[in-house]
Amino acid sequence: MKNFFKNKNTVLILSWLVYYIVLVVFYSNTFNLNSALFRASQIIIIHAALFYINVLILMPHFLDKKKYVLYFILTLSIIISAIALMYFSISIFLYWQDVLPHRKPFGKPEDIELAPLLIRERAKLPGISMRVFRHFSSIVVIILLSIIYKLIMENVIRKRREVNLKNEYLETEMKFLKSQINPHFLFNALNNIYTLVRLKENKAPDMLMRLSNMLRYMLYECNEEFVPIEKEIQYVENYIELQQLKTEYKQNINVNLTISDNSLRVPPLLIIPFIENSFKHSGIEKGGENIVEIELNISKTIFYFKITNSIVDESFSKDKVGGIGLENVKRRLELLYGDSFSIDVKNTKQQYIVVLKINLQ
Numbered sequence: 001m002k003n004f005f006k007n008k009n010t011v012l013i014l015s016w017l018v019y020y021i022v023l024v025v026f027y028s029n030t031f032n033l034n035s036a037l038f039r040a041s042q043i044i045i046i047h048a049a050l051f052y053i054n055v056l057i058l059m060p061h062f063l064d065k066k067k068y069v070l071y072f073i074l075t076l077s078i079i080i081s082a083i084a085l086m087y088f089s090i091s092i093f094l095y096w097q098d099v100l101p102h103r104k105p106f107g108k109p110e111d112i113e114l115a116p117l118l119i120r121e122r123a124k125l126p127g128i129s130m131r132v133f134r135h136f137s138s139i140v141v142i143i144l145l146s147i148i149y150k151l152i153m154e155n156v157i158r159k160r161r162e163v164n165l166k167n168e169y170l171e172t173e174m175k176f177l178k179s180q181i182n183p184h185f186l187f188n189a190l191n192n193i194y195t196l197v198r199l200k201e202n203k204a205p206d207m208l209m210r211l212s213n214m215l216r217y218m219l220y221e222c223n224e225e226f227v228p229i230e231k232e233i234q235y236v237e238n239y240i241e242l243q244q245l246k247t248e249y250k251q252n253i254n255v256n257l258t259i260s261d262n263s264l265r266v267p268p269l270l271i272i273p274f275i276e277n278s279f280k281h282s283g284i285e286k287g288g289e290n291i292v293e294i295e296l297n298i299s300k301t302i303f304y305f306k307i308t309n310s311i312v313d314e315s316f317s318k319d320k321v322g323g324i325g326l327e328n329v330k331r332r333l334e335l336l337y338g339d340s341f342s343i344d345v346k347n348t349k350q351q352y353i354v355v356l357k358i359n360l361q
Helices: 002-028 033-063 068-096 109-123 125-179 183-198 204-221 229-246 272-282 314-318 326-337
Strands: 253-259 292-298 302-310 341-347 351-359
Touching: 002 033, 033 068, 033 125, 068 125, 125 326, 183 204, 183 229, 204 229, 229 253, 229 272, 229 292, 272 292, 272 302, 272 351, 326 341, 326 351
Parallel strands: 253 292
Antiparallel strands: 292 302, 302 351, 341 351
């Protein structure tokens, strides 16, 4: 945000500088250089003052609060005052300076002879009226530009605020996801590892290391909005291995992974709620025909995830995904991908199927 305001101020300063140079060149075609510099400086100061008065005072206090009549009256009064001030300052300057064009660096030499006649013409009433109209028109243009500028800045600031709120929401959501670590899973994993240690099983250290890696990933490596897909897959693999400890025989778990590029980045802990839910309700540790099937296919353009599990718990259809709710997962996906994703859920008496598709382009 600081860089944005810094760049904005730089653009404004350059714009006023270019405007000043154009005014100096314009007035140098009629007046001498001193008069041209004075008139350009006079106009740039008045126009800049009106610009910022409108942006910083009139619009916030009157126009934004829908006090349109009062805003119009004040704006018109300031415009009239600015024109009066402009002519008053010119009269003071003319009192001290010779307005005849002794030197016109940007004009033609033959124009010098016409300058006295031009000045006399300007002193006539029609000439004064024309100049007042010209100054009035230029000030109105400045006021309109200030309104456009204010509206653009408010729109940019509003969008940046929305982005910041989105990031804050995602960070809060991420912390919420971390807080949803299934305590039963942790206690069961620790108890199973403890049993392996008591039995002096060789795979106990490996299981303990897997659990340690999972906790480290969830608590420390998920702070980023996106993580490498290989880390997410490693977490899923560790989870499945620890789930296997619930029973002595091999569970009916099928995993099919197709990853075109391991450096692809995905939101952390995106699919684990679905996987936790599938193991919770599949009854897979009881053996038989109970299953959990996981399919993950990721390319640079498409993220495809499908998980299928058997159903032994009749309350499953009313339960929520992974303890955080399917709606919460959807809201997170909406923040990250907008309309570029879809979640399809199919619930039969025998199986529960979830298909998640994300367009990564």
